[in-house]
Amino acid sequence: MRNLKLEIEYDGTNYAGWQVQNSKKTIQSVIEKTLQRILQEKVHLIVSGRTDSGTHALAQVANFKTKSKIPPDKLRLALNSWLPADIAISKAEEKALDFHSRFDAKSKIYRYSILNRPHPSPLQRKAVYFYRHPLNIGLMRKESKALLGRHDFSSFCASGAGLRNKVRVIKKITIKEINYPLSAIRYPFIAIDIEADGFLYNMVRNIAGTLIEIGRGRFKPGDLKRILLARDRKAAGPTLPARGLCLMKVKY
Amino acid sequence: MRNLKLEIEYDGTNYAGWQVQNSKKTIQSVIEKTLQRILQEKVHLIVSGRTDSGTHALAQVANFKTKSKIPPDKLRLALNSWLPADIAISKAEEKALDFHSRFDAKSKIYRYSILNRPHPSPLQRKAVYFYRHPLNIGLMRKESKALLGRHDFSSFCASGAGLRNKVRVIKKITIKEINYPLSAIRYPFIAIDIEADGFLYNMVRNIAGTLIEIGRGRFKPGDLKRILLARDRKAAGPTLPARGLCLMKVKY
Known part of the structure; x- marks a missing residue:
């Protein structure tokens, strides 16, 4: 038995998220089917964490056990030739048998991308959220620091998510202005x-929605801290659409 | 009568190019229909130059005459709210009545984008041409200089294009390596x-296809000059796909 780790890039636009669901097209189901076709055995992918419908990934990580002796790089090439154009394997490698994509992940980095100018972008429309009104980025950056560290993030968790423990540790937040070189x-x-x-x-999409309210002046300095302490989803800003969200990196 | 100039960004993936053709969906037909709906009069767009099926534009330019007194910025907003998400107006302004998008253009800049790494990119797949094998970019850059200046570009013109005069002036060629900040x-x-x-x-797509043959070593130093002088399409490299091509700027 071997344990293979895959690094996966995908455009989530046309998928009902990562996880296998009855009759819906998901990233997991498409990759598992393709693996089974290549390896001629049943395969189950363990992912670092599911992504929602419409969310993208630059470097999602998943692993699976296999009896196959196929060299990882050959498997990567085979997968990329069979997978649809909106999913690609950027890396395949063998790991120790006890490596686990989810349990071993130390942290993950998500990016929420906002196009902030007067008109939308046809060329980037599927990977950014378009917001027309001017944003005070300096203020967003300054206020965002209130989220750093260990907190109960209930205010930024979709209501109805049946989780008990809503404490997480945010290690880093950066807000950058980037020019696409296109x-x-x-x-x-x-x-x-x-x-x-x-x-x-929905934590990142809710935080981004709240930061936009700060940037446009609807929420005031200090409000983000107050919202965090409220532990109430209704206190925070709106959930931004999935298309602006991308899983950038999983750290082990 | 007024003369309005539009700057247009579009994702050409789902269009049969710029120019109106019977029954096919084109950029021109979609914008003209939207303008007519807003202005309630027949409108004819004059473009800086057509783009082919599947080719993108970051800043295409077109102008049209209208009796309407609508302020250009209001028209821009109205157009962007009616146009499909793969077409957007980035700028609208009034010009002198004799301004002509095609005749007045001094030069145009096209970009051909090549993703050069071992695996394709789902997130950028519609705006780049994926090429897996290593390319010698320094050599491509050096050789490309042979194309600078006034030449008969028959070797890079699609055969069957019924043009007589195939002399054009290339003012500048740059070949850059860019990292998408995504x-x-x-x-x-x-x-x-x-x-x-x-x-x-097809001139840019044919030049790019020939430069790739240089970068991978199939064509040798000096070959580009020889190909240019041959004035024969068959001497040059392949036509690369439209999806890597983008009209970046029209200079007036």
């Missing part, structure tokens, strides 16, 4: 990067 | 930017 003209796009030991359901 | 990991993508006073049918 453009001679500037693409004023804002990247909110959050690194945490784990994420609650 | 990625913590590097996206080794190569941008070939060509500025010319005009372009023949």
